[in-house]
Amino acid sequence: MAINPKKHDMPTQTPSVRANNFNEVALGYTQEIAIAEAERCLNCKNKPCVSGCPVNIDIPNFISKIKDGNFEEAYNIISLSSSLPAVCGRVCPQETQCESKCTLGIKLEPVGIGRLERFVADWHNENSKEIPNKPQSNGHKVAVVGSGPSGLTCAGDLAKAGYEVTVFEALHTAGGVLVYGIPEFRLPKSIVAKEVDTLKQLGVDIQTNVVIGKTLTIDELFNMGYEAVFIGSGAGLPNFMGIPGESLKGVYSANEFLTRSNLMKAYYGNPSTPIMKGGKVAVVGGGNVAMDAARTALRLGAEKVYIVYRRSLAELPARNEEVEHAVDEGIDFKLLCNPVEILGYSNPNNPRDEKNGFVTGIKCIKMQLGEPDEKGRRRPIEIPDSEFVLDVDTVIISIGTSPNPLIKNTTDGLEVNSRGGIIVTEDGLTSREGVYAGGDAVTGAATVISAMGAGKVAAKAIDEYLSEN
Amino acid sequence: MYKIITKIELNPTVTQMEIHAPLVANKAQPGQFIILRVDQDGERIPLTVAGINKENGTVKIIFQIVGATTNKLNHKNVGEFIEDFVGPLGEPTHIDGLKKVCIIGGGVGCAIAMPIAEALHNQGADVTSIIGFRNKDLVILENEFNACSDKLYIMTDDGSYGREGNVCVPLTEMLSNGEQFDMIITIGPLIMMKFVVEAARPYGTPVTVSMNPIMIDGTGMCGGCRLTLNIDGKRVTKFACVDGPDFDGYQVDFDEAMSRSRMYSDFEHHAYKDSCNLFRKA
Numbered sequence: 160m161a162i163n164p165k166k167h168d169m170p171t172q173t174p175s176v177r178a179n180n181f182n183e184v185a186l187g188y189t190q191e192i193a194i195a196e197a198e199r200c201l202n203c204k205n206k207p208c209v210s211g212c213p214v215n216i217d218i219p220n221f222i223s224k225i226k227d228g229n230f231e232e233a234y235n236i237i238s239l240s241s242s243l244p245a246v247c248g249r250v251c252p253q254e255t256q257c258e259s260k261c262t263l264g265i266k267l268e269p270v271g272i273g274r275l276e277r278f279v280a281d282w283h284n285e286n287s288k289e290i291p292n293k294p295q296s297n298g299h300k301v302a303v304v305g306s307g308p309s310g311l312t313c314a315g316d317l318a319k320a321g322y323e324v325t326v327f328e329a330l331h332t333a334g335g336v337l338v339y340g341i342p343e344f345r346l347p348k349s350i351v352a353k354e355v356d357t358l359k360q361l362g363v364d365i366q367t368n369v370v371i372g373k374t375l376t377i378d379e380l381f382n383m384g385y386e387a388v389f390i391g392s393g394a395g396l397p398n399f400m401g402i403p404g405e406s407l408k409g410v411y412s413a414n415e416f417l418t419r420s421n422l423m424k425a426y427y428g429n430p431s432t433p434i435m436k437g438g439k440v441a442v443v444g445g446g447n448v449a450m451d452a453a454r455t456a457l458r459l460g461a462e463k464v465y466i467v468y469r470r471s472l473a474e475l476p477a478r479n480e481e482v483e484h485a486v487d488e489g490i491d492f493k494l495l496c497n498p499v500e501i502l503g504y505s506n507p508n509n510p511r512d513e514k515n516g517f518v519t520g521i522k523c524i525k526m527q528l529g530e531p532d533e534k535g536r537r538r539p540i541e542i543p544d545s546e547f548v549l550d551v552d553t554v555i556i557s558i559g560t561s562p563n564p565l566i567k568n569t570t571d572g573l574e575v576n577s578r579g580g581i582i583v584t585e586d587g588l589t590s591r592e593g594v595y596a597g598g599d600a601v602t603g604a605a606t607v608i609s610a611m612g613a614g615k616v617a618a619k620a621i622d623e624y625l626s627e628n
Numbered sequence: 629m630y631k632i633i634t635k636i637e638l639n640p641t642v643t644q645m646e647i648h649a650p651l652v653a654n655k656a657q658p659g660q661f662i663i664l665r666v667d668q669d670g671e672r673i674p675l676t677v678a679g680i681n682k683e684n685g686t687v688k689i690i691f692q693i694v695g696a697t698t699n700k701l702n703h704k705n706v707g708e709f710i711e712d713f714v715g716p717l718g719e720p721t722h723i724d725g726l727k728k729v730c731i732i733g734g735g736v737g738c739a740i741a742m743p744i745a746e747a748l749h750n751q752g753a754d755v756t757s758i759i760g761f762r763n764k765d766l767v768i769l770e771n772e773f774n775a776c777s778d779k780l781y782i783m784t785d786d787g788s789y790g791r792e793g794n795v796c797v798p799l800t801e802m803l804s805n806g807e808q809f810d811m812i813i814t815i816g817p818l819i820m821m822k823f824v825v826e827a828a829r830p831y832g833t834p835v836t837v838s839m840n841p842i843m844i845d846g847t848g849m850c851g852g853c854r855l856t857l858n859i860d861g862k863r864v865t866k867f868a869c870v871d872g873p874d875f876d877g878y879q880v881d882f883d884e885a886m887s888r889s890r891m892y893s894d895f896e897h898h899a900y901k902d903s904c905n906l907f908r909k910a
Contacts, residue, residue: 329847331665331672331712339849368714370847374651397851399865406856406865406884408891415850423844424669431671431696432844433895513894516887563848565870 162263166271167196174487178457181343181426184484185249188271190228193278197225200270203262208272211260213612214312216240218257218272225275234283237276242315242358243308243611245284245350248277250341251608252478284353293362297321299625302385304371304566307335308607309391309598311358312614313621318361320622325385326358327369332422335393336599337607339422340414340448342455345481348421372565377573377594387593387621390581391614394599395563399556400443404501409435409518413444413452413557420455435553439463441521443498444557445470446604450481452555453490464490465549469497469526469539496523497539499546501554520548560604570594578603587617595621629709630664633686638768642692642736643702644678650685652715658743659721659838659874662687663846665712666700673697674843676740676815676873677716687715690739690768696899717846718873721813721836723747728754730802730809730833731777732795732824734816735761740838741815742769742776749776756809757781758798760820764789795820796827803831811836814877818889822882835877839868841889855888856881 170186171177177184188196200222208218216237224233237244253273261269299322303314306328314324332338334351359365369375371392380388397412399405411419416434419425423432440456442449445468453464466485468475471494475482486492502520506512525545528537562579574582574590580603581596583589589596597613599605631648638644652662661676679688693702704710721744723729729748733741738759748755757777761767762785773780781798782790791797799812814824815838828835841853848870855872857864857879866872 329714330845331714339845368712369651370714370717373717373847374655374715393849396848396867396870399851399854401865406854406881406888408888412851415844415852418844418850423671431669431899433892433899513890516884516890563870565847 162199162267163195164267166199166268166274167192169271169274171484174484174489177344178488181458183347184344187281188274188278190282193225193275194228196271196275197222199263200226201262207260207262208257208270211257212240213256213608214240214615216257216276221279222270222272222275225279230279230282231287233279234287237279241611242312243354244276245280246308246337246346246354247608247611248273248275248280249346249350252606254479256608284350291357291360293360294319294321296323296362299323300325300385301621301625302327302380302388303391304388305329305335305391305393305598305600306333306355306365307391307393307598307610308337309610309614309617310335310389311354312611313389313391313597313618314363315358315361316615316618317621318358318363320618322622322625323362323364325364325366327371327375328365328367329370330422331367333365333367335391339418340451342417342421342451343426344454344458345451370565372569377566377570377591381593386625387595389587389614389617389621390566390589390594390596390600391598391610392563392566392600394560394604395565396561397556398559398561400498400558402498402500404503404518405556407501407503407518408516409552410501410554410556411435413442413448413555414560416452416555417448417455420459426455426459434459436460437462438552439465439550440553440555441465441467441498441549441551442555442557443467444559445475445477446557446559447477447481448604449555449557450477450485452557454485454488456553456555457488457490461553465493465551466490467493467496467498467521467523467549469495470537471495471528474536493523493549495526495528495539497526497541498523498554502548518552518554520550521554522546522548560599562600562603566600585616586620587613588620593624629711630713631709632704632706633684635704635706638690639766641766642690642739642768644688644690644739645701646679646681646684646686646688647710647713648685649687649713649715652713653680653682653685653687656680656687656716657720658723658747659740660716660718661840661846661873662689662713662715663717663843664689664701664710664714666697666704667711670700670711671697672712672844672846674717674840674846674869676838676840677743678739679743687713690736692736694900695896696902699900714846717869719871721838721874723751723753726753726810728808728810729756730799730812731755731757732799732812732814732816733757733759734795734814734820735766736768737816737820737838738769738773741813742772744813744815745773746776754778756802758783758795760784760795760816761789762786794823796823799824800827803828803833809833812877814838818882818886821877822886825877825880825882829878836874837877837880839873839875839880839885841868841885842891843869845869855885
């Protein structure tokens with residue numbers, strides 16, 4: 160039987176409908192589609208796809224269980240390597256990871272590994288009544304700082320190995336970027352909550368409202384009896400561009416805009432936390448976070464949403480799928496454009512005019528691509544005298560984040576690099592004994608799955624460290 | 629959940645509460661702040677610490693009922709709980725080595741100024757306090773300031789209590805009479821702090837101001853609390869939550885901060901009205 164050259168399409172809400180709601184865009188494979196997609200897998204002996212997975216899921220093995228219709232067994236295989244399959248199936252950049260190594264991909268489209276992973280996780284969440292057992296304690300206490308993807312993964316692996324794990328979260332809800340950053344239409348909050356509940360059933364204690372570096376320090380955690388600490392505090396501080404007008408009313412960092420919508424549930428019509436809605440919006444940047452912000456603005460009622468990005472379509476760092484979804488929903492991409500100033504309203508005759516200080520537009524300059532830079536990306540160069548103004552009411556700056564200094568500043572002997580990222584060994588060990596770190600706190604803004612991979616590596620190293628002592 | 633241990637109405641629009649939050653109490657220092665949520669789905673609001681009792685594990689907060697959230701908070705009573713209470717956040721006020729200080733509080737800002745005045749008094753500094761209010765009914769913490777101040781000026785806008793006029797009147801009198809301070813520390817409405825800075829400028833007295841802008845997470849993550857400092861002719865963005873809340877008053881762009889503080893004023897007005905209606909029906 161000839162192999163279908165294309166992966167099975169992901170059923171989605173139609174763009175015109177989903178642009179007006181916060182429900183999940185991708186609806187997930189049905190059993191029939193999942194089995195048909197699984198049939199495309201060649202079950203290669205050397206498993207190239209596994210080498211593309213930061214947590215080394217045994218991909219051909221779980222896919223073969225789908226072929227057999229044994230979805231629970233497929234879930235068990237994924238669970239051996241991943242604590243958050245329903246999350247990864249949704250937000251991993253599979254096209255640059257496992258799927259990029261797929262043998263089928265040499266001539267045809269690779270197997271839809273991410274879609275199959277999601278199918279299996281959703282099937283389990285819907286059908287399995289199994290409650291994970293709390294393993295017997297080995298008496299060792301470990302503290303995990305931050306409940307984002309790296310922290311949850313590290314906590315999960317350690318709990319499964321019998322450690323007594325406490326996760327300290329600064330915000331009022333566990334999940335980190337999965338809750339405050341990634342919007343409902345891409346990763347429903349209920350899925351994150353379910354993954355967090357699973358960890359609690361494994362015995363993980365989650366303490367919200369504790370800011371490590373403020374409420375407690377790393378040294379105090381050791382004094383409290385924790386024998387090892389994992390820092391997964393994420394990439395905190397949003398970067399701004401340093402152009403005039405960034406403090407006007409209506410200018411947000413993507414972090415702030417998404418936090419207001421996601422964590423504070425402005426998306427849900429929660430009246431307590433305000434957000435600028437409607438009007439025209441420009442999002443500056445081209446990553447996944449920029450796509451999330453643009454599509455959130457659209458769903459909150461914006462009449463027009465632009466993405467302003469200084470390179471071309473080919474260099475957009477966002478996942479293809481997110482870009483395609485954004486285009487389908489009507490987001491207007493202003494490529495090869497760079498903002499030079501944000502313009503605001505000012506009534507010279509009335510300093511008390513209530514419109515004073517609100518954004519009225521963003522002035523951009525057109526760019527062209529020059530020679531590749533050290534990373535191989537072609538450097539954007541301004542085209543002289545090509546400025547133009549986009550009329551907008553809201554500007555969302557989404558050009559990355561820098562690591563948060565709170566922990567570094569309160570932990571003697573914790574070394575960081577020039578960008579503020581915590582320096583670690585291959586095993587995630589920092590310059591302090593018993594202190595491990597991973598995720599964006601180490602690398603700067605990266606992906607959910609690479610953070611999970613780091614959490615996993617650190618959990619293994621912590622286990623070895625505490626087993627020796 | 630965090631229990632309300634005491635609640636005192638300081639004046640018709642200002643309430644003081646002690647909240648049981650041992651981890652926060654253990655660490656908090658004057659000048660730092662906390663963030664609270666009254667209930668699930670509530671807004672996160674920053675409030676500066678107004679007192680700390682490490683033994684009882686309580687943190688004192690003093691708030692003015694200005695919006696929906698503070699209105700909801702004011703409807704909570706002793707023995708009830710608030711949903712979230714996190715801190716201490718921000719940097720403590722730097723008071724080390726200060727020997728002669730002028731503390732200037734405006735309105736509910738006096739609640740934040742008081743523990744700083746107290747800490748200075750306890751370290752043996754000479755403390756002159758100027759506290760200003762709109763009228764007699766709004767005066768708070770007079771006894772507390774009396775106890776820790778070598779000199780105390782109470783000002784009201786309408787002259788109904790203390791002296792008539794704003795807080796800059798006695799400050800200017802003292803400075804022009806040659807009185808010298810190591811530092812002026814001022815906490816209150818933005819416009820008041822701006823004028824305190826202007827009053828001190830001719831004399832070059834250092835001024836520390838306490839900024840309390842719109843915040844969400846309070847840990848540097850959202851950038852909503854950003855403000856602009858003018859440092860050596862350069863405009864520098866700072867986050868009040870991690871770099872502050874105290875800043876050098878001469879560097880702060882107050883006009884921008886005032887504009888930003890009104891970003892949601894229309895929204896807040898409606899939310900406040902709705903919250904009042906809610907409690908009226910109840």
